[in-house]
Each structure stands twice: as structure tokens, then as C-alpha cells.
Amino acid sequence: MRVGPRLLSLLSLGLAVAACGDDEVTTTATTTGGEVETTAGPTDATEGETTAGETTGTGLCEADAHCDDGNACTKDRCSADGSCRVEAVLSNECRPQIDVSYPPRAATIVGEPGVPVVTVTGTVTSGAGSVEKLLINDKEVKIDADGGFTYDHVAAPGGNTLDLVAEDIVGAKRRRVQSYLWSSEYRKPEVIGEQMVPDGLAFYLSQDALDDGDGGEPADDIATVLGIALANFDIAAVLDPNTPLTNSAGFDVYLTDMAFGSTRVGLEARDGGLFITATLEEIVGDLYFDCTNIGCELLGGDGTGGLSVVELSVSAETEIYVDAQGQVQVTAMNAMTNLKQDDVDIWSNNGWTNFLISIIEPFILGGVVSDISAALNEQIDTQLGPALAGALNTLEVNALFDLPSLGGGETIPVNLVTEFASADFHDGDAPPDPSPPQSGEIHQRGAGYFSKDATPYDNEGVPGRVGCGSTDELVALPRTAEVELGLADDMINQVLYGAWRGGLLEFEVPPELAGDGATVIVNEFNASGMLAPTASDCKTPGMLLAHIGDLRFDGDLVVFDKPMTFTAYTSLLVRLEIAADGSSVSVGIPEVLELRTELTANEDDMIDAEEFIAGQIEDVVADTIVEALGGGGLGGIELPQIDLSAQLGLPPNTASLTLTAEGVVRSPGTTVIEAHFQ
Template sequence: MWNRVGLWLLLLVSYGLFCSCGNSADGGPVDPIKVVSIDTEVEVTTVQAGDSVDVSCIGRDQAGRVLNVEGFSLQIEPNEGASTEDLKVTLTLAGTVDIACSLEATGLVDDTPVSVEVTPGPASKTVAFIEPAVTVVDEEAVVTCEVQDAYGNEVSGSSMVAQVQPDLDVTVAGMVVSSTRTGDYEVVCVPEGADVGAKDTAIWTVEPGVAVTLDGLTLDPDLEDLPEQLAYTLEDKITVHGYGEDSYGNFVSDVLVTVIGIEPALDHVIFGDDDNRVRFKEEGVVLLTAVLKDNPDETASIEITVDQSGPDIVIIEPERGLTMDGDPQVVVSGEVSDNLGEVEWVRINDSYVNIEKGGYFTTSIPLEYGINMIVVEAADPFLNESLVARSVAWSTKWYPMDPPSLATNGITDGMFLMFTQEALDDGDHDPSQINDFATIFEIMMESMDLNQFVGNPIGEFAGCSYSINNMQFADSAVSLTLIDGGVNMVITLYDLSLDMQNSGQWWCVPNETITLASVTIASDILISMPNGEIESSAENTDVSIENLSFSGPLLNLISGLITPFLETTFEFVISDQISNTIGELFAAMAFNQTFELPAISEGGTPNELQLETEVASIYFEPAFLQLTMNSTAYAVNSLRPHEVLGSIGYAGCGPSGQPSTPPENPLKIAMHDDMLNQLVFGAWDGGTLNLQIDSAGIGDIDVSQYGITDLVISTDFLMPIVFNSCTEKGDVVEIGDLYLDASMNLIGQEAHFGFWIQGEAPVQIVVTQNEEGENEIGFELLDLDPLYLEVVINEGPFEGNDEGIISLIKSTLLGEMLSSLTGGLGGFAIPSIDLSSVSPDIPEGTSINVNISDIFRENAYMILGGSLK
């Protein structure tokens, strides 16, 4: 029996010692998943603020056994004033705190937390509170005090008294305070017993009472807060404030006042619930008087300057629309005055000038080629500025255009035409696409009747008389090569045939047909202008005949007659016909053409421009040939709106010599700036630019979106627009002394505006095709900069606000209108050349055109590079 019982006891002890079932607290950590409950234990349950509590967290398994588990954390409610380090908690906030262990890995939390009572620590400071924190003079405030520990917990049991600093004019009655002096005060609580150390203050603000005096006025907005404004404007709504003292002599700001008088009586409006706001309708210096709203016997005054207008500037000279030559200087003089009596400065084209007695000023400024804008600015002491501008066009040369003609107003070397070997003969001769001169001659040869050059009879002897008829060929080829002084031409006629007839005795050779495989005629065509007219001559002519054959053997007897006849005939064709045709072909490069500028405004009259050129010289070398032309362009019907010196002549930044050679393209057209300006002048002289338009004529912009209806605009250019290639911006269009008059219904009110406009805009010269497929030179205007608008009429809703109407016109009308005007300068057609007039052998309607691929500038010339087509 004992042995069996002893054995069981031994087994139980061994199981308890060695079995790993459950891993008790005495073993290593176990998987937290085996924990099914948690207990929280603390050493103490009552602590003082600032003390720490050590916490033990116990995990148990299903059987209630304690497990060795890691990963516990603490949950504390409330957690304000609590901090943890591992399982130690430091508590600073007085009150009851619940502490519970949690196991994050399983989400388990002890549902029976331990409560710890936290009591205040030792007294550390006093804290003062005051209500209300802001009072007016002689109003009472109540002070309350607390004694707190180092953590802000209230410590009871201390008796306090209130102290106020500074204490001048302060009354302290227990915990009630008041003062008759404005300012900020520090309020502290002092224990009646032992001092606890630190004292937290309460700030008490005492504000003034009701003002009983009115010592002065202030204005809102204050000009000191407006760094760019030294005087009030007509748009400013000014609020008037007062300042004074209350019954204890404290300063009172922002006192409510009522405006009662303005002297002198400028037009103004007084408004606001308390009649303390004012807006002026005219400029001047006034004395504004106001009274204390609660005591009308108290008054004060303040001086107000109302000025938004700059000085008045009158330019005496130069006159508007002036065109000048000679000395590149112009005297600028004028007078300046201000409605408030003072002018601070006058500046002309960014240079300050002296103001003499009576506001007179004068200076001399240099002029440059083109339109010179003269900008006069002035400012008054309040930094209000004014600007007026006008323009002077200057050059050393002008084309009067009165009357216009090539003889009197022609531009020497106004155009150059240059052709390379490719333009002369590119080796590909397609009659449906004429892109070189050789193709033209092949077309001419196909139409040429060789019989017209035969002088019958070609021979008479021994009673025989021989004639040639029905001379024809199957095909032809022409090659042209540039040489010094002209062109080498080679013409080959293929499969030539002719009939030889005898009208003599019976024994003569009968009628027979002669055939030739080919005839090649080579010659140097030399071209010159010894007397101002193109002359051409053939030299070094050679005729080669291949495979001359006869239909009958007897004709061999007279073959010596046929060969000289053919050589003489084709030498004549070259020397008399072809060489002359070549000369006439180059003479045809000069053109006299009329083209139409359409009216900008609907119902307007188109403007016809005449474009004339004449060949002045012709030059050949193996690399290229060059035609130098004199040219002019003018309005057929002059409607000259104002007297000017004429169309401006180039006196600009670069030489006027001929463009560079050889040309970069097969075709190079060089057009002198004077030619462009004569075209522009013709647009002005013929009335294209001076016009009257309505809203339908200013482009795609819908002016109704700006409240504009019934719009009518008229323009008057006192001088023609100038194309100027000599500026820092490159090619520009310059506009000087343009007067624009606009009437409209604006936001339901009738309005009328008048402006003088000066400006310039970069311009791009483009080549487009019109509906007929012709190339046209057009102007694309970019943004106007600089742009000066000078208002001389402002009637309607913007009256008195010139800047406002300038902004409106710039944003709505001006850009589109000027684009329409400069669009009217476009469409200068590059004419095609009618070749049918050169020779009757060239079919009617045959012409040659140009294909432009490049546009660039060389000194005084605009260059169009391209090819023939």
C-alpha cells in the first residue's frame, strides 16, 4: 500500500517540478495569447501631487495560474497631469485617478481598475483673477484669489488681500478695486500669514469714460497709412473722428462727432448714421469743423487737402503732326500750372527741366529717324502726375508725292531682283509648273512658227528656183547658263522636217522632203543697258546639224545649198528673235500695277494704290543675275488729310547699299524701307486710315459685355504711320498724333470721349495668299508699347476720372481698333508677271509667280527669299 501511495506522490512531485504545462511565473515568458484575465495592483492608493506610483500587472490563464507575460501597458483615467515610464505613474492633478493594466497584444484590459487619490502638494504660489478684466474709470471690479501648489492645484486654507500696481488713483476696498486713471494695472494676491513665494498677476485695464471735451479731429483713412498718397481724392470716403478728455482728464480717442461745416464750401456730401463721413466732389483745401455728438458746444476743426489731378500742361511748340528735315533738333516749350498753386517738377522724355516764372518751360531735344514721341510729364507736391504727348517725324529725306510719279518720287534702288542658276534653269521643264526661265523658252519654242524666218526663194540658178515650206519640228529643249554679262543659251530642235519646192524648169530637182535628226543652236546672249534701255545681242553663235537626209537621190546635188540656208536661218532666229525676247523678258520684270486696299469700315470707299517699277541696271555673273529697280507706290486718288512733307525717306541705322550677293535662295527680292513707307503713306493719303466705324467694324470683340452700345468711333491721323526698322525692338510701326473720337451709350448713359494717341508696336511682316492665289505682304501688329493716351474730352459717367476711361478704352476698344487699322495696311499683292506680252510665241495667260519661303532684313531692305512658281 505505501509503495503504491509513495509512487503516486513521487510522480506528482516530478510533474510539478518538470512539467512545462502552462509555464508558471517561475518559468520564462509565455505567449500572451494564453492570458485570459488581467489584475492591476498598486503599492499605495493615496499620493500627493507630483508623487509616483509603481504598478504591477498580473496575467492569468484559464486555470487561474499566474503567467510570465511581457508587453503590459497602463490606461489612466483621467490622464491629464499623468505621465508614465514603463509601469510607473507620476500624478500631478489633484483628484481620483483610475489605473488599469492592459495587454496590447490581445486587447485585454483589467475591468476592475485601481483608484488612486491624488491630494494637492504644498502651497507654491498665489494666483489673482479679476472680473471684469476691462472697466471704465470709476467702475468696480472684483478680485478673487487662489493658493496653488507647484502643479496648479488649489490649496485651501489661506486668507488673502488684493494689491494693485501702480496704485495711483486706485481704490482697494477688500477684494473690490476701482480707478479714475486709465491704464493697465497688475493685480496680485498676498497671503495674510506666511508668504508662499511666487505670485501670478491678473491684468486689469481701465479705459476712459465718456468724453466731455473735443480737443481735435482725426481722419480715416489716415494719409500716413497711404504711402503713395499725400492728399485725398474724389473717390475717398473720409470718416471723421474726434479726441478729447473724460471728466477725470483722461485722453479719449475715437470720439463720435458730427460734421457741421466745411469752408470754403467745396461741393461735397456728408453721410453716415452720425453725419461723420464726407466725400468731396471737387478739389481744394478746406477747413472741416465737427462737434461732439453728445455735447454740441464742444467743437474742433481740421484742414483737409483734396487733390487727385496732376498739373495742367500746355505744349506751345512743336505743333501737332509736325514733319521735319534738316537739323535733328526740336524746341519743346510750354506752360504748366496746378489748381492748388504748386508744381513740383516737369520732365520731358525722362529728363527734368527748369520751371520758369509763370510755369513756363523750354528745352531742345534731339530727333532720330522716324516718329519721335515727345512725352511731357509734371507732378504737384502731392505726387499727382500729368502726362501729355505729341510726335514729330524727322528724316533727312522726304518724298513729296505731290503729284506722285516714278519720275518725281521714285526710290532709287527701291527694289532688287536676284536669280540664281536654279531660277534660270533647274533642268526640269514642266510647262504646267513654270519655275525657271528655261521652261518659258521651251513653251515659246513649241509655239514658234519657223517658216516666218524663211526668205524664199532660197536659191535660183540654171533656170531653177527653190523655196522652203512647211518647216516644223517634233520637240525642243532649251538650256540656259549664267555667264559674265549675260546668258549662254542652247536650243535643240528634234526631228526637223521641211519641204523644198521648185518653181523653175522641168530639168530642175523636183519637189522633195528634207529631214534632220536635230538642230542645235548655241549662243551667248549678252545683255546690257547702255542708254537706260535693255539691249541684247547674240555672240559666238554656233549651229550644229545632225543626220540631214533627202527623200530623193538627186537632192544630194544641191545639199550644199540646204546646209548654209539652215545655219543662216537659225542664226537669225537667235540673234534677232531669241536674244530680243530674252531682253524683253527681263524688261518685263518691271511692272506697273494697280491694286485695291479694301475699306476698313463697312460702306467705306476702297483705296487704290499704284505700284510702279523700272529697271535701272542689270548685271550677270555665273553665280547670279541681278535687276536693280527704281520704284514708287502711291494712292491713285489722293485725299491727303493734312499737310506733311511727304512719305518719309530712310535715314536710319544701316547703309542703304545693295543687299548681299550671291542670293541665299533661287530668288531674292529686296524691298527698300522707303518702298514700304510709300505703301503705308498711300494707305494714309488715300483715306484708308482716317475713318468712321461702329461696333461692327472693330473686330470680333463684343463691346456689349462692357455695357457699350451705339458705338461710333472716328479717327484722324495727323501724320502717316511710319514703318521703322531702326529700333531696339526691330521692325516697328510708329503712330504719332492720332486723334480718336468715340461716342457711345455706356451703362445706360450717353458718353463722349476724345483722345490723342502716340505709340509704337513691334510688327511682323508676313506673306500670305489671297483668294486668287497671289502672294500678299501683310503686317501683323503686336502689343502697343509704349502707348500714351491723352484725354481731351471726357463726358458721361467717367467725367472727372480720366484714368478710368483710359483703362476702359485700352481693355475694350483700342487694341482691336488699331489691329483693324494696321490690318488695312496689309494685302499689298506681290504681282505675277504676264509673259504673253514678251513675245507673240508665248501663249496668252502665261505668267510667272514667286513662292516666298524666307523673310529677313539686311540694313535698309526687307528681303523675301524664295523661288519661281
């Protein structure tokens, strides 16, 4: 990153020529004050011979004409001591010209999968003579006799920069910097719901996030929240205290009341969904033995008793999938009652009714327990299943990014819109082999949509990462944390593209940023980004960088009291930082890593000032971007909160889970926020 003022370096170019006048001569050269002093002597003529326009046998020039080398791009003069002094002419006409035929500036190239090579073609010329050297990205490139060149540039999905430097026979140099985007696949999000990244975002839910086996408060897994719903199970609705369970030996047996001590919901990942178990613990009920004839009156009359069940549960398999409307659905099937007969106890409080216990036990097991099981199964179908679907559907991430304008003024809104694409649950055992851990994943497609179209440029859109050029792109999750949110680089680029379309890189450079006011006076200074910022880790595995290519500057300045107009192009690399704090995830640019600038002054007498102004531009770019977009300046998202309170008819935040971030790690093509429920 460039910081601080830059010093103007006024460089004079010198030339040692090989002729004085029209002679073939040998020379000795001494550079003085930017000039080249030569001493000429004939090499072909015999001693004492002279020809028209030549010097005499001493080899010294007598007039400027004797030093003329016939090159309009040099200034040749004869000095008082008889030596030729030659200077290079510093002008746009005389210095090298670099013409790139392909790719055009700010191109969006649709490449062939697995063949990320762009053939760069063009010509280099110079008014001063032949171009002796051409470097492209610091590699020397062969120049044909007519000035043509060809160079195969290995591209990476996303942004790529070409930095060309030509040097001619007199030592004059010229630089051209231009960029292009490359991918075999582009998306152009303009209408909400269209051109979404197929796998843009994903949640990983470990078995502990689903159910850590501890149903205590406060809730820290999805099963515990569902247990809050089951706690409202109305077991009294199962019984009819006015209808006897059975009639035997003159006694009508009634179950008059029933309650339970606690509930528990269990979730266990299986291939394709979850096993869900609804459990009632410590069930107790009151029995009333109503004597209806004289025979039972003789035994002792009415009596009381009770029943208890240590644990009764119903388990069901669930299939979890995403429907055509982009919603997570949970379907329960294959319900099964789980009851140990030893867990059931029935008793009488009166000795004369003890004989009824063995009689009524089948009615308890076949009637009451069956009714409770049916009610629990219905609870799974009508409450727990939909509540589970509701919990998973709250993981949809939608956000409004409100980005600052680099030139001040109105902010730039970009809508991040997602919808569910697929659900993937596994039991941790083969198949598949190898199997993911026992867990579930919910994947979402998504895109970023601009609200206003402010950029004057049109191109192919957002380049896909495409597995760094060779494969389909999928969100890669480490599956090591309790909860993981994977955000694909392609999704980040959707937001950056929306910001670019909204005018992020269209701004007027504030005069105070261009110089100190004494050195540089700004008449007009405008910036226009020809390419959208594009993030990628393909060139820097483990580090997410963003490329900003062909940021064009058009300036009308006064530099050191001289007018200067120019066009410049800057391409740069910045570091993208995705940070997590609590339930918030932010995106920012904390650092500019590399800047490359091409600047052409329209006035020949201001060519010497190009390096100085290019440095000022790079300072402006670096300072403006970091100041406006650092520290989360690109916006962010809030981690979703699971709150089933309203769905379950409970007070707000009664049945809720909050996601809290623990850290951020990188996987290929994916930023992963590690988190846990609390």
C-alpha cells in the same frame, strides 16, 4: 493689347500740409478716407505764448481758418478733434499743365542726315504750386526755376512718340502724349509718276531661275519658256529645194528637205546682261543627186543621200538695260556659231554617188550651216531677245489696294504704281569684288497714289527710311532663294500714306464700341488721325512695326449719368504682317503692341473718369484696327505671271511661268518674298 471692360477707379488725392493757420508748425499726419489729418504744434513761440490766428499752446486748431495754408488748390478744415484735414482740389486749373513748345503735335520734321536728335522744349506749371518731377519717355528731366525744360530725344526715321508725365508738389499728375515723324528725306506722292521711291521694289533672278539646265516640260525657268518659242523655228524656210547646192560631174545636188529633233535655249548671266544660246539638235536633211548628162547616167543615174548635224547653236551676248521710258530692253551682239565638225555627217544611198560627198561637204558647211546659223541669229534678234525683254517686263508690279474704312462705309482705293529703274546682271566672278552670285536683278521705282483726299491735315509727306538715318536707302536682297521679290519699307509707307490721305483714320466711333450703353452713352465720338501710319524696323531690327501717332478723339459722352466732353490723343505701335500664299502677298495688322493715351476732360468733376475713358478708347482702337486690318486687311499684290504666248503667237498659257511664294523673310528695310517658277 487691351481687352475687356475697364473698372473706374475713383482716386482721392491727399495733402499733408506743413502749416495750420499762419504758424510754422510741426505736424504728424494720418491719412483717412482720402484726407490728411494733421496735429499742429508751434515751433517758434515760447511756452504759453500765442499770436493772432494761432492756436493755443496745445497746438490744436479751433476753426477752419487756422488750417488755411493759403493755397487755393487745397481744401483745409479743422476737424472736431482739433486736427487739420487737408484735401487737394481736383480741377484742370489746379493740376499740372504741360506746354510743349517744340516739336508741335503731329510734326513732320526734316532732320539732318546722321543727326537724328530732336530737342524737345517746353514748360510745366501747376496751379497748386511747383512741379516737382517731369518724366519724358520714363526718363527724368531737369526743370528750370521758371518751369522750363529741354530734352534731347533720339529719333528714328518714321514715327516717334513723346510721353510726358508731370507731378506737382501736392502729388497731382498730368500726362501729355504726342508724336512726330522724322527723316532727312520726304516724298509727297500726289500726281501719278511723281515723287516715287527710287528703289522701291526689286526682283532677284538666280541662275537657276534664268536657266536650271533642264529644258523639259513643264517649264520652270525663263530659258525653257524661250525654248518653246524656238521650237517653232521654221528650218524649212532656210532651204531652197529648187536651187542646187552645187553641180559636179553632171550631178545637180539638191537639199530637198530638212528638220530637227529638238531645240534648246540657254541663258547664262554675265556682267551687264546674259549669254543667250539657241540650239537645234538632231538636224537631218534629204539630198537628191540629179543626173543631168549621159556620163552620170552611165554611172547609175539619179541618186539620194542625206545629212545630219548632232547639234548646231548660235550664242550671243545680250546687254540688258532700262530705257528712258522705263522699259527693259535686250540688245544682242557678238553672235558666234558653235559647231563641231565631227557632228556633221553626209552620206549617199548609192555607191556611184559616194565620190560627191567630199565635193559637196564645203557647200554644206559653208552654205547650209551658214544659212541656218544666220537664221538662228535672226531668231535671237527678232524673237528670243524681244521675248526675253517681254518676260522681264512682265515683272512690273502694279496693284490696286482697296482698304476698308475703319468707320465702315466706302473703301479707300490706293494705286501702287511702279516702273522699271535699273537692271543689274553678274557672272559671279570679280569684278566687282566681292561679286554677287551669278544672277540678275530688276529694280523698280514706285509710289502709292490716293484717289480722294479726305484728311484735313497737310505735312511734308512720307518719311524716307534713309538707312535708319545715315545712308542712302536701297532694297536689300539676301540672294539665297531661286526668285526673290524685295518690297521696301518705303514702298509700304507710300501705300499707308495714300490710305491716310484717303481717310483711313477719319471715322466716327460706333456707339457700341464706346461702352455697354449703361455706363457710357455716346452723343458724339469722332476720330481723326493727324499722322499717317508709318512702318519701320529701325528700332526693332528684324521686325516691321508701324507707328500711328496722334490719333485724335473728340467725345461728347454721358458717363455714369454725368456729361463728359474731352479731347484725347492716342499713339500706338502695331505689328505689320506681310504674308505669302501661293501667288498672293497680303499686308495686315494682326496685333497692337503698345498704346499711349492722353485725355483731358473739360469738366472738373469728370477728371476721375479720364483713366476709365482712356482705357475705353484704347480698347476701341485696338479692336477696330485688328478687326478691320488684320488678316491681310490692308490689301496685297499678286505675284506677276510671265506669259509670252500672245507675243509668240501661241495659244494662251502655252509659253508661261507662274511665280509661287515659298515664304517671307526680313532684310534691313525690306520684306523679301521667296519664290520659285513653275
